[in-house]
Amino acid sequence: MRYMLIMHDTDAAIAASKEVDFEEIINAMGAYNESMMKAGVFLSAEGLTDATEGFVVDFSAERPIVTDGPYGETHELFNGFWILEVSSKEEAIEWASRAPLGPGSTLEVRRIHGDEAFAEYADNEYVKKGAALREEAARVQHK
């Protein structure tokens, strides 16, 4: 089963991390990622850029409203994620607990739907088309 580890930071945590040598952070994260790779559970991980580079789409109104913010409280945002493949919830907990994060940081851990989610809709036109689209996306990606 796959789990997504979603990283949340508070303003305090971000401020604290700026006190630490960036190379130290890279090394700690690198070692953490490497340990998961060596255990064969690591599938992917990405960090996200500052929220000010993003935008918000609000669906409350009749037409979606796109704004450059506000983004809400820092702790409501997330700034990076890991995707792991483990055999139990407890294993996900173990790995998540080993993340080199400090006070103010939290990890939200969510199980990812397996393919079973679409199994009943195999005949759906868009589910069928989806294959071709992803196929094309994969081709473009690997040119």
Place this chain on the structure above:
Amino acid sequence: MPDIRRTVDAVWRIEGGRIVATLAKMTGDVGLAEDLAQEALVDALTQWPESGVPQNAGAWLTAVAKRKAIDGWRRRERLDERYRAIAHQLDETGEDEWQPIDDDLLRLVFIACHPVLSREAQLALTLRIVGGLSTDEIARMLLVPVATAQQRIVRAKKTLSAAKIPFEAPDPQEWRERLGAVLGVIYLIFTEGYAATSGDRWVRSELANEALRLGRVLAGLLPREPEVHGLVALMELQASRFAARVARDGTPILLADQNRSLWDRAQIERGRAALRAADAVGRGRAAYGLQAAIAECHATASSVEETDWQRIVLLYEALGRLAPSPVVDLNRAVAVSMATGPANALLIVDRLDSEGALRGSYLLPSVRGELLAQLGRVEEARSELLTAAGLTANARESAVLRAKADKL
């Protein structure tokens, strides 16, 4: 709060291999190391609910197991001077010695697949001490009673101890051959999960996932061995089709009928990345790499018709030269039928048949039946398909073949 039993299991899964490796290095006996580690786990089960899970659970378990080893030897020290020496030496080394290096884990992988053990024992021991699976899990995965799994593991450990297998990587000249055995065991675990050889379940994905995890571990340990990446690529690409391989009622769905939108794209990409990692080593592709390349052809095609069957035929030819086997020839025949029609393919199958290859296996008659059906030789086709249905031990597979014969 997580259940403590499951937490201990999770820690064991993550750290088990390294703990056993460290203890085996200390004691020079893998079987003993595994027993000590198990005893330490029992302590963890009783102590952690009170004390909480220690910060470094792996170090805790290793320290406890080491203490048990020393205690055991102390009790026997009057009997054997040698034990006293080891106990003394172990006591000298500090608790902070917990710095397992990858080489230890690698040695463990090689020892679990030592040629002195039978294939079955290699399989059980690999799942146990490298994969960190419990006896119950192993029994469930290998579809054997718990007592049988237990017996296999105990016997394997005894065999290793009796043969005085040193805790070391094999000699350079044995290296390739042993790595081949290691990869073979991992792939065997995978294929047991990919297409169960018995029982009525078509896919046992947890077993396949375990093999994948072991493969990824091995690739991390041996990044310069192309076939390790090749095997990982092969397993990723094959596993990417799991969701599409079975209908909701458990009936297997063959490649041509699979809903390709259910194939796991991320997994396909991981498989292709592993294949690139194999190529990056620069020593070419061998058997697993070639099979992965074939799987890649399927994974990147949007339909059976769009598949590059010509390339698949060539890949099977290369595979057949490298690792000749009637199964490879049979698969090549299927690819030939897709590339240039059933008549050419039937020539290959008939030659295999006349050579008596694959006698007793359902594979040959099922392919032959398929080809005959395409050529309009309905009566012969039906007879071959029914022969095939009678030969497979997998109930689901048998039902598919019978249905095919009925439809003709």
